[in-house]
Amino acid sequence: MGMHFNLADLFEAVADKVPEREALVCGDRRSSFADLDAGANQMAHYLAAQGVKAGDHVGLYMYNCSEYLEAMLACFKIRAVPINVNYRYVKDELLYIFDNADMVACIHHREFIPAIAEVRDAAKKLKIFVSVADETNEDLSLIGAVDYHNASESQSKARDFAERADEDYFILYTGGTTGMPKGVMWPHKNVFFAAMGGGGHFSPLGACEKPEDIRERVMENPLRGIALAPLMHGASWWYACIQLLAGNTLVLNHNRSFDGDKVWQIVADEKVHAVQIVGDAMAIPLLDSLAANPDRWDLSNVFNVGSGGAIFSEAKQDAFKKFFPNVFITNAFGSSEGGQMGMDNGSKKTASGLGNVSRTDYMDVIVEEEGKAPRHAEMGETGIFARAGYIPMGYYNDPVKTAKTFLEVDGKRWLLTGDAAKLEDDGSITVFGRGSNCINSGGEKIFPEEVEVALKAHEGIFDALVVGVADDRWGSRVSAVIQARKGIKLDLNNVQEHCRKHIAGYKVPREIHLIEELPRAPSGKPDYKTAKAFAESGKGAVA
Template identity: 25%
Template structure:
């Protein structure tokens, strides 16, 4: 199925509907304006000599202009490659060299933060200078949109690298569009929907979770940059948002903000949590206010949307991501690749037209992940007798201590239920006697009134003795990845060196 230039068609159908809003400047883009800006960017890319398959690396903070560049790349067959501007200069240099861009576009922040990117030998342009140029230029030449690009790469998103070096996930137009079809149909999105996204545009959550599906449906995407709980609450009301995705760390800050109790959120049909398993305490805060809250599951390589659950069902099945969406398949398998029984834990595998094509120049990792048409997620899950799915944790994070399988998420949920615990995470470290031992890291609200022994006593009624952490480390704040997940990799490395 070749969709063609659906942005052009959307601009024909809904020319004056608002497509994008800059949450900071309040500037708005209609669909007509977005399409025209994408054409201007496409002509600029062509003038720079870009050809089909070339990578356009973008290092820039969140802005609606990202979508102008993204649709421009689609029009001429280039691959938009957004990089994580929260990385160190050494890390971002390494990824840029791996991507081998035909052009780099850098915003003012990146020009100052990563000056050596300009010395790598790749063609580059400052974002603001290009923006001024294309806003004043006249249309010229032709953009050849007749060639089918359905199976050509459109995006390359680098993974967070929490389990190793970042990998370039190649997504075709077909994969991105099928994720959008699946989301629009299964979640019932329409042009009346509006979302607010603080999720970074170098992350699939910022691009593919809600932004692209809503733009295809004709809705509105409000793009915000630096997350603030009070600002987020205000923007949700200012633009009468109907659905929004935040990661659990953001939800922690939202429910603790005084505005959370004051605002009605009357337009919201769904608060969606993703990026990491959500603490049950967050569910409770939303249930207390009778607000629609649910959890999703996805990954850069597939979707990221794969399951659907109503807020009403999520209320009775806390922690469940629901059932598979209409246009994808899922299974839970054991180490031999056989489907497990109801209630048993196994690896979640996914199949569908929304899957990635390959890891860029990493054939080994691609073959390990894509097998017999199925994507092996590396995530552990189980299914209950009603067919609802629950994510248990990462396969690589499962701890085997004394021959017993221990799932960190179970312990984390118990720890977070303590009223004085803000965040908690569990890691496993090597142990000569037990094979591995359980270590807990927590951040607390009032350090002066909590001790390790009180936390152990809090957990004891809910957990078997072999699941209790052998050590608990209390920190002021737990380290985070660029998208707000707790950085377990850094904690493991820190523990190894005695930090």
């Protein structure tokens, strides 16, 4: 059988080259590459024995654990399609994804049995339940589940699977700032090159040209990297695959909640080299923990702090450099639909925007004008950040959203990410943020993310969201919903003076509203709808 740019094929090649090397650390459990491969083979055989076949959808409804990656690899091995289920979802969201995703099996932590029992009738094809043990004692018989390890332990560890293909796919459900989650359909080859650097992140040889090249990309001296976000999020899962396919050691945050002290203890204990976060939402508690505990941990092995999937403000990057003077900061631009669309060291070419990436034949700005065909931007124009080449097939069970997001321009298929961007005169692309959240104030376009970055550089502000509220004169005015640090009193004038040092005057918030905790969706993304309603209500207003 031939080898393909299939994630199972690629992982097996790495496992064969460094079978005894430590692949995965999660809490008390440690797995070598051979261990992880064998466990995935056993679960793959179990699923196949239950009738799961190529193209069938298997839900993964778990916290971070070794079984999560084992189960995902098991799906890949038999060409099944893993589906990430957000463990923060409540009934309506679970009903939607169980129905929309057409799952035939679900591998889940035991505590989720009652939640599954409530919604299982919405998934007509769902018949197989495999339960991963936890500290709860929920009744397996309620949904007819079998224990994960009982199911797999009697199965063969052999690799006697059918040949796979580049086009085998998986579905990444992404929860946006509005609406129900969307299932992004990624072919293996496309996501390998779009989100994982084609296996070349750590090698001077660069991206693989053929699947067999992955063996030569395995480093002699492996790095130890920790993924701090839940594996159910694309940014964390992609990072996990990047590490494993490089032959590195992946460390997972096994704690159910995000606690800065516990994270740094893991980093110290495991002698982690690279810390991968998801923007300021993780940076803030990590930095606070370092500030409150000087010299508590030996973190001398850390040389990289990287972020992807959310805003990583310059203020927070600078703060990390104070604690780690020699740290290498990486800030990746991307999305569930776009993969990794660029990475920089946090330095920006222009004063505006969130960052810059290079324009290429496969990275551009697309302009949509009413009544006209979409086109490529001219120098100096603003449009939508777009990608071609290695992109998804579309959204599962949603042809309408697929048609709006994937467009043909000059004979080439392009993905519109939804992020507003400008094609600069030097040919680079400045990314601003979600165009749908753009505030039009007196004809000036203001992107909330840019104002939020300025606000979060204020030492008294823990976190902030920026929205537009109706204004009789300007149409909309900039309003900031702020979560202040404990014991800090903020006033409008002070916040405005601070912001004027970072952004143009017309972007400065005209009002601020203090809130005890910023609203976020179950996906962890900012809930702008709730923040806007809070601002419009006048609650928490500070003069």
